[in-house]
Amino acid sequence: MFKDIELLYFKMACLHVFRRKGRTLLISLMIAISLIGLLIMEGMYEGMMSQLTQNSIKTGSGTIVIEHKKLRADPNIKYNIKEAQKIISILETESLISSYVLRISQKGLISTAGFSQGVSVRGVDLKLESKHSEFQNYIIEGEYNFGIRNHGAIIGYRLAKKLKVGIGKKVIVTMQDVNNEVLSTALKVTAVIKTNNMAIDGTGLLMDINLLRSLTAVKGTTEISILLSNKDADFKVKQSLEKKILDNELAIYTYKELYPSLHESEAFMKTFNQISSAFIFIVATLGIFGVVLVSVLERVREFGIMMAIGTKFRDIVKLIIYESLIITMSGYIVGAIIGGSLLWYFNIYGLDLSGFSDAFSIFGMDSNIKATIKQEYFTSSFVSVFIATLAATIIPIRTLKKRNPIQSIQEKV
Amino acid sequence: MNFLEIKGVQKIFNKGKESESIALKEIDLSISQEEFIVISGPSGSGKSTLLNIIGGLDSSTKGSVTLDEIDITTLDENNLALFRRENIGFVFQSYNLLPVLTVKENIEYVMRLLGYSQKECDARVLEVARELEIDDYLNKFPDHLSGGQQQRVAVARAVASKPKLILADEPTANLDSKNADNLMAMMEKLNKDEKVTIIFSSHDPMVIAKARRSIVLKDGLIYEDRIR
Numbered sequence: 001m002f003k004d005i006e007l008l009y010f011k012m013a014c015l016h017v018f019r020r021k022g023r024t025l026l027i028s029l030m031i032a033i034s035l036i037g038l039l040i041m042e043g044m045y046e047g048m049m050s051q052l053t054q055n056s057i058k059t060g061s062g063t064i065v066i067e068h069k070k071l072r073a074d075p076n077i078k079y080n081i082k083e084a085q086k087i088i089s090i091l092e093t094e095s096l097i098s099s100y101v102l103r104i105s106q107k108g109l110i111s112t113a114g115f116s117q118g119v120s121v122r123g124v125d126l127k128l129e130s131k132h133s134e135f136q137n138y139i140i141e142g143e144y145n146f147g148i149r150n151h152g153a154i155i156g157y158r159l160a161k162k163l164k165v166g167i168g169k170k171v172i173v174t175m176q177d178v179n180n181e182v183l184s185t186a187l188k189v190t191a192v193i194k195t196n197n198m199a200i201d202g203t204g205l206l207m208d209i210n211l212l213r214s215l216t217a218v219k220g221t222t223e224i225s226i227l228l229s230n231k232d233a234d235f236k237v238k239q240s241l242e243k244k245i246l247d248n249e250l251a252i253y254t255y256k257e258l259y260p261s262l263h264e265s266e267a268f269m270k271t272f273n274q275i276s277s278a279f280i281f282i283v284a285t286l287g288i289f290g291v292v293l294v295s296v297l298e299r300v301r302e303f304g305i306m307m308a309i310g311t312k313f314r315d316i317v318k319l320i321i322y323e324s325l326i327i328t329m330s331g332y333i334v335g336a337i338i339g340g341s342l343l344w345y346f347n348i349y350g351l352d353l354s355g356f357s358d359a360f361s362i363f364g365m366d367s368n369i370k371a372t373i374k375q376e377y378f379t380s381s382f383v384s385v386f387i388a389t390l391a392a393t394i395i396p397i398r399t400l401k402k403r404n405p406i407q408s409i410q411e412k413v
Numbered sequence: 414m415n416f417l418e419i420k421g422v423q424k425i426f427n428k429g430k431e432s433e434s435i436a437l438k439e440i441d442l443s444i445s446q447e448e449f450i451v452i453s454g455p456s457g458s459g460k461s462t463l464l465n466i467i468g469g470l471d472s473s474t475k476g477s478v479t480l481d482e483i484d485i486t487t488l489d490e491n492n493l494a495l496f497r498r499e500n501i502g503f504v505f506q507s508y509n510l511l512p513v514l515t516v517k518e519n520i521e522y523v524m525r526l527l528g529y530s531q532k533e534c535d536a537r538v539l540e541v542a543r544e545l546e547i548d549d550y551l552n553k554f555p556d557h558l559s560g561g562q563q564q565r566v567a568v569a570r571a572v573a574s575k576p577k578l579i580l581a582d583e584p585t586a587n588l589d590s591k592n593a594d595n596l597m598a599m600m601e602k603l604n605k606d607e608k609v610t611i612i613f614s615s616h617d618p619m620v621i622a623k624a625r626r627s628i629v630l631k632d633g634l635i636y637e638d639r640i641r
Contacts, residue, residue: 305511309523
């Protein structure tokens with residue numbers, strides 16, 4: 001038995017909902033399916049963007065990069081960091097920095113007997129990089145080393161394809177040294193990598209940093225790549241480093257400054273998700289509205305009786321809202337459970353689209369897309385469904401409000 | 414002052430429109446407590462309209478209705494609902510029970526609105542149900558009952574909260590003569606035992622004959638007002 005009148009209203013709402021099983025099921029399913037679609041879309045899109053950003057950060061610049069302030073405008077190797085050791089001692093004091101590496105980068109030309117093309121040569125320490133960019137995880141062919149004499153090269157898979165070279169093949173790399181003298185060196189391909197970072201896969205070549213240093217006569221380093229434990233702390237760490245480094249010749253960039261298009265894509269995806277959510281919200285509102293309107297209109301007489309025997313109009317409103325919420329929230333719960341489970345699955349195992357691997361890699365994305373799960377997906381959709389339900393009841397309630405009890409009782413359905 | 418005072422009540426439907434029709438023309442009526450009154454008259458004479466206005470289910474175009482010293486024509490929708498809840502019991506021609514509630518829940522509905530405890534509700538429901546011989550159907554839903562049984566449930570709902578006034582609009586219209594007779598006997602008993610004022614409308618001469626006061630309406634006016 002019910003304890004008070006509120007419970008009686010709730011019971012009446014439940015009974016009404018179950019009296020119209022087909023209709024209840026239809027609208028609940030509509031909401032559940034819309035929510036599943038929305039959750040998957042949000043999670044997958046955000047997962048794709050997250051992978052794209054992570055690929056660029058990890059195998060590219062890092063979350064933050066320090067370099068000579070003229071290097072970007074004039075990519076000449078003479079603009080390098082001469083007192084790298086001093087900066088390293090400062091980096092050691094930053095708790096949010098999880099790793100850093102020194103690199104030397106230079107543009108050059110890579111040639112084989114039949115082909116040649118521009119290349120971005122990057123001198124790296126493979127041991128340090130294994131904990132930083134983790135290039136070893138991206139190897140699709142060969143071994144993660146530069147050979148016994150360190151005259152090896154690890155090249156991007158698209159570059160390897162263009163040059164038609166494989167493991168053990170020799171390539172000639174031509175570039176300028178610090179004095180603008182042209183030099184050439186022969187390197188043996190030891191590994192081919194696929195990072196989904198377009199710059200590395202298409203034109204990237206990794207070689208031993210000490211060999212590159214001796215060839216180019218660069219005493220320092222052209223870039224210090226830094227990874228943070230939380231990428232969103234980029235601006236905070238940049239500001240802290242700027243205060244400590246105090247070198248007018250150096251510039252500190254965050255990944256958002258280096259890849260503005262990535263940041264814009266993230267913002268675009270967020271807007272796209274919001275528009276999609278709004279669209280689904282409107283469709284759901286219309287669906288709920290239709291059901292609530294029909295449900296109210298076919299029971300005008302019943303509401304009239306309730307009002308006649310002393311039920312306040314606001315209690316009738318409550319009853320209508322309870323009914324609508326029971327229908328929509330049951331749809332929400334089913335949708336959230338199924339959608340959440342699917343997101344969890346795709347978060348752990350990913351969605352394998354390896355059939356479209358090449359197309360995805362063009363955009364810097366992995367073909368195995370891992371979904372993101374955020375609590376805000378569920379809270380925002382809950383609020384949307386709740387507001388949609390309330391909004392959908394406004395017109396039916398106003399329709400009922402226009403009638404006095406006797407008009408409602410005399411209503412012919 | 415009388416228990417119920419109706420002064421200059423007029424009701425015009427669709428006022429100012431082409432379809433305008435006058436249902437009641439300047440009705441004046443005084444009714445004392447514990448009266449057992451029938452309002453009769455031909456179709457369209459204004460019987461139901463008058464009952465609806467007395468019960469605050471419809472508004473009058475002009476005039477006042479004072480029940481137990483409260484002019485209900487001045488009350489807003491909320492207070493009118495509260496007033497009906499506390500003072501008036503309704504019995505409709507078509508029973509008008511709430512289909513999702515059991516017989517017991519239907520009977521105790523107004524009592525729940527009034528804040529009676531479950532214990533009080535249970536005791537009163539049983540008392541009224543026994544009186545109206547529906548205590549065997551308390552856990553059934555209205556659509557499992559016959560017309561006569563449903564109308565007795567409607568009467569039980571109307572009297573359960575002990576209202577001062579019961580308004581019944583053609584309560585026997587959908588009943589056979591035996592059930593109609595039984596219902597009238599029950600209402601007479603309630604009038605005597607519960608000391609509740611009862612006003613009902615009817616076409617049926619047999620039912621009309623049971624009332625102690627008879628008011629006849631014709632073309633929206635009181636044609637005859639007779640105490641037997």
